[in-house]
Amino acid sequence: MTTWTVGQVADVFGVTVRTLHHYDEIGLLVPSERSAAGYRLYTDEDLRRLQQIVVYRRLELPLDEIASLLDGDEDPDVHLRRQREVVMQRFDELTELVVAIDRALEREMDERPATTAELKELFGDGFSDDYQQEAQERWGETDAWKQSAARTSRYTPADWAEVKAEMEAVNAAFVAALESGEPATGEAAMDAAEAHRLHIERRFYDLSHDVHRGLADMYVADPRFTKTYEDLAPGLAAYVRDAIHANADRHA
Amino acid sequence: MTTWTVGQVADVFGVTVRTLHHYDEIGLLVPSERSAAGYRLYTDEDLRRLQQIVVYRRLELPLDEIASLLDGDEDPDVHLRRQREVVMQRFDELTELVVAIDRALEREMDERPATTAELKELFGDGFSDDYQQEAQERWGETDAWKQSAARTSRYTPADWAEVKAEMEAVNAAFVAALESGEPATGEAAMDAAEAHRLHIERRFYDLSHDVHRGLADMYVADPRFTKTYEDLAPGLAAYVRDAIHANADRHA
DNA sequence: GGTCGCGCCTCACGCAGCGTGAGGGTCAAG
DNA sequence: CTTGACCCTCACGCTGCGTGAGGCGCGACC
Numbered sequence: 001m002t003t004w005t006v007g008q009v010a011d012v013f014g015v016t017v018r019t020l021h022h023y024d025e026i027g028l029l030v031p032s033e034r035s036a037a038g039y040r041l042y043t044d045e046d047l048r049r050l051q052q053i054v055v056y057r058r059l060e061l062p063l064d065e066i067a068s069l070l071d072g073d074e075d076p077d078v079h080l081r082r083q084r085e086v087v088m089q090r091f092d093e094l095t096e097l098v099v100a101i102d103r104a105l106e107r108e109m110d111e112r113p114a115t116t117a118e119l120k121e122l123f124g125d126g127f128s129d130d131y132q133q134e135a136q137e138r139w140g141e142t143d144a145w146k147q148s149a150a151r152t153s154r155y156t157p158a159d160w161a162e163v164k165a166e167m168e169a170v171n172a173a174f175v176a177a178l179e180s181g182e183p184a185t186g187e188a189a190m191d192a193a194e195a196h197r198l199h200i201e202r203r204f205y206d207l208s209h210d211v212h213r214g215l216a217d218m219y220v221a222d223p224r225f226t227k228t229y230e231d232l233a234p235g236l237a238a239y240v241r242d243a244i245h246a247n248a249d250r251h252a
Numbered sequence: 253m254t255t256w257t258v259g260q261v262a263d264v265f266g267v268t269v270r271t272l273h274h275y276d277e278i279g280l281l282v283p284s285e286r287s288a289a290g291y292r293l294y295t296d297e298d299l300r301r302l303q304q305i306v307v308y309r310r311l312e313l314p315l316d317e318i319a320s321l322l323d324g325d326e327d328p329d330v331h332l333r334r335q336r337e338v339v340m341q342r343f344d345e346l347t348e349l350v351v352a353i354d355r356a357l358e359r360e361m362d363e364r365p366a367t368t369a370e371l372k373e374l375f376g377d378g379f380s381d382d383y384q385q386e387a388q389e390r391w392g393e394t395d396a397w398k399q400s401a402a403r404t405s406r407y408t409p410a411d412w413a414e415v416k417a418e419m420e421a422v423n424a425a426f427v428a429a430l431e432s433g434e435p436a437t438g439e440a441a442m443d444a445a446e447a448h449r450l451h452i453e454r455r456f457y458d459l460s461h462d463v464h465r466g467l468a469d470m471y472v473a474d475p476r477f478t479k480t481y482e483d484l485a486p487g488l489a490a491y492v493r494d495a496i497h498a499n500a501d502r503h504a
Numbered sequence: 505g506g507t508c509g510c511g512c513c514t515c516a517c518g519c520a521g522c523g524t525g526a527g528g529g530t531c532a533a534g
Numbered sequence: 535c536t537t538g539a540c541c542c543t544c545a546c547g548c549t550g551c552g553t554g555a556g557g558c559g560c561g562a563c564c
Contacts, residue, residue, distance in 0.1 A: 005511080005512075006511090006512075006513095007510095007511065007512080016551080016552080017511095017512085018550095018551060018552065018553080019550080019551065021513095021514090021551095022550065022551055026550095035512095035559090036559095037512075037513080037558075037559055037560085038512080038513060038514090038558090038559095039511090039512060039513080039559085040512085040513090062549075062550090063549080063550075064549095084350065087346055087350055088350065090346060091343075091346050091350075094339055094342060094343050094346065098336065098339055098340065098343075102336070257540075257541075258540090258541075258542095259539095259540065259541080268522080268523080269540095269541085270521095270522060270523065270524080271521085271522065273522095273542095273543090274521065274522055278521095287530095287541090289529075289530055289531085289541075289542080290529090290530095290541080290542055290543090291530085291540090291541055291542075292541085292542090314520075314521095315520080315521075316520095
């Protein structure tokens with residue numbers, strides 16, 4: 001007996017008969033022989049192919065990719081390496097997941113991530129969803145945005161409250177420097193600028209001094225940012241921009 | 253504006269509109285309001301629920317479980333802990349996967365895991381798939397079987413050849429002891445028994461001396477095992493059994 | 505040679521969790 | 535009053551099989 005029936009093959013390889021039927025249907029593994037009665041008969045070669053299929057399935061490759069891998073002229077090496085990357089990525093995701101679950105367990109949903117509504121309560125209408133939407137459109141593809149989104153998605157209302165307090169402290173420092181009559185290139189203003197940069201870096205995303213410059217320019221160029229600062233003190237937007245540039249110069 | 257439309261909600265929460273429709277269809281998240289034109293309008297409370305859903309989805313919980321979790325009286329803690337275990341298990345699987353991929357890359361499918369056909373070539377008909385089948389039925393649920401299956405599934409033909417050589421060496425030791433006229437309780441026989449146990453432990457599964465006794469009894473009770481030994485030398489099956497028991501006594 | 509029981513066959517529908525049109529209203533802006 | 539971006543409701547498609555239903559094939563035992 002040098003051929004095997006579905007049941008035998010299924011048992012040995014730990015798959016179901018239906019799975020073998022399916023592989024036959026889609027042409028992934030068509031048994032080389034059939035008995036007079038129409039029984040599928042698998043040869044050694046078929047088994048070798050199935051062996052490969054089973055291995056690739058454990059790698060969670062879709063069946064059509066397995067097919068092209070086994071039939072095609074493509075280098076299995078390439079596929080394997082790609083698959084390795086995919087698995088490693090899943091790995092990272094799972095790591096995050098475990099962390100998320102642990103956090104969820106710790107706080108038992110009491111201090112859960114904040115909703116947009118709560119963010120609005122905290123930050124006022126400056127934090128509108130329309131704005132978030134636009135921000136995503138403008139920055140959605142950048143690493144900074146992704147990093148920021150990844151972090152803030154896990155912030156609780158309490159975290160956000162802290163963030164807000166930090167932001168207000170930085171702004172207050174700017175206002176104080178401005179109202180003391182110190183120029184934007186002065187120590188206090190530059191220190192506030194550096195504090196601003198560190199705040200963002202700590203809470204949202206990596207921020208080099210150069211990128212910080214770009215942000216500063218936007219504070220003046222984009223009326224919504226400008227308004228936030230101008231509401232605090234007239235001329236603050238430009239003052240902040242200049243302070244940030246001066247601070248960047250200082251750290252150049 | 254204290255309610256949101258599908259598109260707004262979708263953007264902010266990073267899901268698609270279709271997903272929201274789906275959640276509505278299956279009753280997982282039915283928006284509290286509808287506009288005159290039939291637009292779905294999501295309230296703050298709806299968003300809070302969606303927030304929970306999104307979190308649980310990241311945990312890969314099926315939607316119906318999420319529903320019972322959010323609606324039911326069940327303790328979310330229990331679900332979370334269970335989910336954590338599931339994720340950790342996936343973790344282990346992925347670890348194995350990466351190892352498997354690396355091995356596959358190393359040997360580039362050349363020294364791939366052996367097929368049943370190859371095993372038969374190596375071990376003769378004693379290693380029939382029928383037998384494997386039965387073994388799985390008898391032992392399939394035991395840890396030992398699983399452990400063995402997990403290990404052997406990655407054995408290459410070369411590995412199996414080594415296994416076979418080891419087995420033959422052990423058997424030869426038994427035969428030599430038997431033919432030298434030494435009793436089964438003698439040193440040489442007991443040493444062979446211990447070598448037998450260590451061989452299985454190294455290649456297949458953990459094997460205590462007590463479990464080893466059970467195996468020994470089966471060698472006499474099950475005609476196929478008996479045959480394997482009797483073919484080597486008459487009376488060997490019983491001799492092996494006795495030697496194993498003696499060895500187990502020695503290590504008690 | 506009947507018939508038991510297991511294994512094989514071919515349909516064919518079902519499942520999750522949406523994706524992806526089709527075909528048609530709605531709403532703010534110009 | 536039109537345009538264009540949204541919204542609506544069907545409704546079929548996709549993966550990778552699970553799960554019967556209804557019906558032959560085959561070795562064993564009577």
